[in-house]
Structure formats: C-alpha cells, structure tokens
Amino acid sequence: MHAMEARKLRKLYRGTPAVEDVDLHVEEGEILGVLGRNGAGKTTTVEMIAGLRRPDSGSVRILGLDPHRDRRQVREVLGVQLQSSALHSALTVDELVRLYRTFYTHGADPDELVDAVGLEAKRGTRFEKLSGGQQQRLSIALALVGRPRVVLLDELTTGLDPEARRKIWGLVERLRADGVAVLLVSHLMEEVERLCDRVTIIDRGRVAAEGTPTELVGSAGFEQQVSFRTREAFDTRVLDRLPEVTGVRVDGDRVEITGGGDLLQTVSTALVHGGVVATETRLQRATLDDAFLALTGRPLTEHEPTEPHGQETLR
Numbered sequence: 126m127h128a129m130e131a132r133k134l135r136k137l138y139r140g141t142p143a144v145e146d147v148d149l150h151v152e153e154g155e156i157l158g159v160l161g162r163n164g165a166g167k168t169t170t171v172e173m174i175a176g177l178r179r180p181d182s183g184s185v186r187i188l189g190l191d192p193h194r195d196r197r198q199v200r201e202v203l204g205v206q207l208q209s210s211a212l213h214s215a216l217t218v219d220e221l222v223r224l225y226r227t228f229y230t231h232g233a234d235p236d237e238l239v240d241a242v243g244l245e246a247k248r249g250t251r252f253e254k255l256s257g258g259q260q261q262r263l264s265i266a267l268a269l270v271g272r273p274r275v276v277l278l279d280e281l282t283t284g285l286d287p288e289a290r291r292k293i294w295g296l297v298e299r300l301r302a303d304g305v306a307v308l309l310v311s312h313l314m315e316e317v318e319r320l321c322d323r324v325t326i327i328d329r330g331r332v333a334a335e336g337t338p339t340e341l342v343g344s345a346g347f348e349q350q351v352s353f354r355t356r357e358a359f360d361t362r363v364l365d366r367l368p369e370v371t372g373v374r375v376d377g378d379r380v381e382i383t384g385g386g387d388l389l390q391t392v393s394t395a396l397v398h399g400g401v402v403a404t405e406t407r408l409q410r411a412t413l414d415d416a417f418l419a420l421t422g423r424p425l426t427e428h429e430p431t432e433p434h435g436q437e438t439l440r
C-alpha cells in the first residue's frame with residue numbers, strides 16, 4: 126500500500142478540465158515533488174487529495190483511507206499546508222499552535238514546533254502582525270502540529286528568505302527521516318533538486334513525466350559528461366565496455382566520457398578497479414530545468430495559457 130495514492134483524478138471548472146487523468150503516489154519516508162507552471166492544476170490536485178475539493182472522477186487514498194468517507198481518521202494522519210491560509214488574525218503564534226494542537230489526540234510539542242520553523246521570537250505576536258514569510262512559516266507549523274504521517278505542502282518556501290528557506294528544508298528532510306510521506310508542490314527547481322526523491326511534472330492538467338530527477342533528465346534525452354585528468358597512458362577499454370558509457374574521448378592527459386544512468390559513480394568505480402589515478406574529475410549534466418523545457422516544450426517560469434473559467438468555491 127502506498128502512503129498516499131491518487132488515481133485518475135479529474136476536475137472540470139464549468140466544463141473546462143483543470144486536472145485530467147492525474148496519477149500520483151508517495152511512499153513512507155519519501156518526498157515527491159510536483160512541478161508545473163502557474164495554472165497547471167497543482168493546487169486543484171492537492172485540494173482534491175486533501176479532501177477539500179471533490180474530484181469529478183478518480184480516487185484518493187491516504188494510508189488506505191478515503192478523505193471524504195473517512196474524514197475523521199484522515200484528519201489524524203494528514204497535514205496540509207496550502208498557499209493561502211486565512212487564520213484567526215487576532216490570535217498570537219503561541220495561541221494558534223496550541224489551539225491547533227488540541228484538534229489532535231497525538232501531536233507535536235508546540236514550543237519545539239515554533240522553534241523548528243524559526244518563530245521563537247514571534248511567539249507573542251498576533252497573526253495579523255506577522256510578515257508574509259512568518260505567516261507562511263506558521264502555516265507549516267500548523268500543518269505539522271498533529272504529527273502527520275502524510276504531509277501535503279503547497280509552495281512551501283515561496284516568499285521566504287534564503288536562511289528561512291534552508292531551515293524549512295532541514296525540517297522537511299527530518300520528516301522524511303522520520304518516515305513521513307511528503308508531497309511538495311514547488312516552483313523552485315533548486316528546492317526540488319535538493320529535496321525530492323521523485324518528481325511528477327504536471328502540464329496543462331495532465332502528468333507529463335514522472336521519475337527521479339536523474340531519470341527525468343535522462344528521459345529528456347540528455348547525455349551526461351564525466352571528465353578527468355590522468356598522468357598515465359589511458360586504456361579506454363576500462364570504460365568502453367560499461368553499459369552506461371556511450372563514448373570515450375582521450376585528448377592528451379584529459380579523458381571525456383559521455384553516457385547515462387549514474388555515470389559518475391559507474392566511472393569512478395571502474396577507474397578504482399582499473400587502478401587509474403584520476404584528478405579534476407567533473408560531472409556535467411543537464412538540469413531539471415533543461416528536462417522540464419524538453420519534456421513540456423516551454424520553461425517552468427511561463428504561465429499556462431489562461432482559458433475562461435467559471436468561478437467555483439471550495440467544497
């Protein structure tokens with residue numbers, strides 16, 4: 126059983142599909158990144174997984190539970206941080222965290238959680254007096270206060286400064302180490318490349334590609350290049366026979382290898398076995414940004430073409 130599984134999710138807004146045929150799953154101790162342009166359908170997908178919006182068709186399971194049918198049990202195991210959270214503006218950070226803690230039978234220590242998101246100096250500050258980034262950090266704390274087993278994070282660190290961002294990344298890495306299943310919607314390639322074990326690219330409401338960052342770069346048809354220098358005469362047969370290697374070029378003391386898979390690891394191991402002393406070893410490979418462009422035809426920073434949609438409220 127997957128910790129979270131969404132199958133064939135579909136959502137229309139006034140007849141126009143916003144999400145079509147979307148399959149996603151996350152395992153315990155795994156971070157899945159969901160990457161897509163503005164308007165690609167990511168938030169709609171997360172809201173359906175959270176049970177905040179009913180899909181027109183398809184199903185969601187959180188630890189085997191249905192977010193609508195088993196609402197009460199799902200609340201105990203699921204943590205959700207959405208892009209815009211309207212919280213009681215007159216309550217302080219401490220009051221809000223303690224209030225949310227009472228919603229759960231088992232939960233986190235409120236003081237530790239406030240420290241973990243870096244709001245220790247703001248404990249007594251009312252929500253309305255917090256900066257946008259501080260409100261964002263508070264919404265992360267509130268998503269985690271029930272010690273959830275599955276967490277949905279939408280635009281986790283948008284608007285945070287680099288230091289706060291690194292702190293929150295550390296927090297998400299600790300969740301993974303504790304066996305929590307994390308779904309992370311993001312616009313930031315750096316965040317996705319650093320944190321995510323697997324990535325699903327959503328484009329125009331559909332899954333365009335899915336895999337580890339390395340697999341996505343590979344599936345976009347990019348080759349990697351490993352280069353190094355060696356003082357000894359180099360026999361290319363050490364590398365030629367490896368399935369990952371597609372080409373070896375020797376230019377004086379410099380050797381360049383092209384190929385796929387985990388090329389750096391494969392080449393390094395073969396060189397050690399072959400007794401070759403290599404220096405200045407470098408790996409060059411396309412980034413997830415390049416893969417996104419190749420797989421969807423447009424860069425991540427472009428917006429989805431806007432189509433007229435009727436308004437619909439959460440239900």
Ligand SMILES: Nc1ncnc2c1ncn2[C@@H]1O[C@H](COP(=O)(O)OP(=O)(O)OP(=O)(O)O)[C@@H](O)[C@H]1O
Pocket residue numbers: 138143161162163164165166167168169170431432434435436437438439
């Ligand atoms: N409540 C709504 N009523 C009507 N149309 C909507 C509603 N919410 C979203 N849409 C439309 O559905 C599509 C998907 O929107 P969604 O918010 O899910 O995308 P997103 O990938 O999360 O975008 P962003 O990165 O900007 O948050 C967009 O075209 C959007 O305009």
